[in-house]
Amino acid sequence: MFDLFESAVGGAIEAQIAGLTGLQANTDTRLTGTTDRLTALEHRYERMQLVLVALWALLKAHTGLSDSDLKAYMRNVEAANSGAAGKPAVIKCENCHRIIRASATRCVWCGATVNAGNAFQGT
Numbered sequence: 001m002f003d004l005f006e007s008a009v010g011g012a013i014e015a016q017i018a019g020l021t022g023l024q025a026n027t028d029t030r031l032t033g034t035t036d037r038l039t040a041l042e043h044r045y046e047r048m049q050l051v052l053v054a055l056w057a058l059l060k061a062h063t064g065l066s067d068s069d070l071k072a073y074m075r076n077v078e079a080a081n082s083g084a085a086g087k088p089a090v091i092k093c094e095n096c097h098r099i100i101r102a103s104a105t106r107c108v109w110c111g112a113t114v115n116a117g118n119a120f121q122g123t
């Protein structure tokens with residue numbers, strides 16, 4: 001009788017351990033994928049920053065515009081893209097219907113492409 005009980009409980013515990021082992025493997029895979037995506041995003045950000053610095057240097061060299069001109073334009077663009085009370089303008093993602101920034105090119109929730117007409121999409 002005791003052996004039967006121990007066998008039944010032991011089997012249930014082994015099944016739980018197997019389930020947890022599978023869950024751990026799944027979590028490890030997801031974390032690795034997230035790390036890879038973060039690294040790719042960091043590289044893309046650094047590349048975009050390099051392009052922006054180069055473009056600004058080119059523009060300054062050929063137009064005579066100054067850093068203060070750029071700052072003034074940045075404030076104007078920010079104001080034009082802001083909602084009420086200086087908060088960023090938001091829209092609803094057409095795919096998942098969650099709230100995202102109007103300036104976003106991808107939904108942060110589901111990854112859907114938004115603002116297809118944005119000139120800076122894909123840079």
Ligand SMILES: [Zn+2]
Nearest residue numbers: 093096107110
């Ligand atoms: Zn979405």
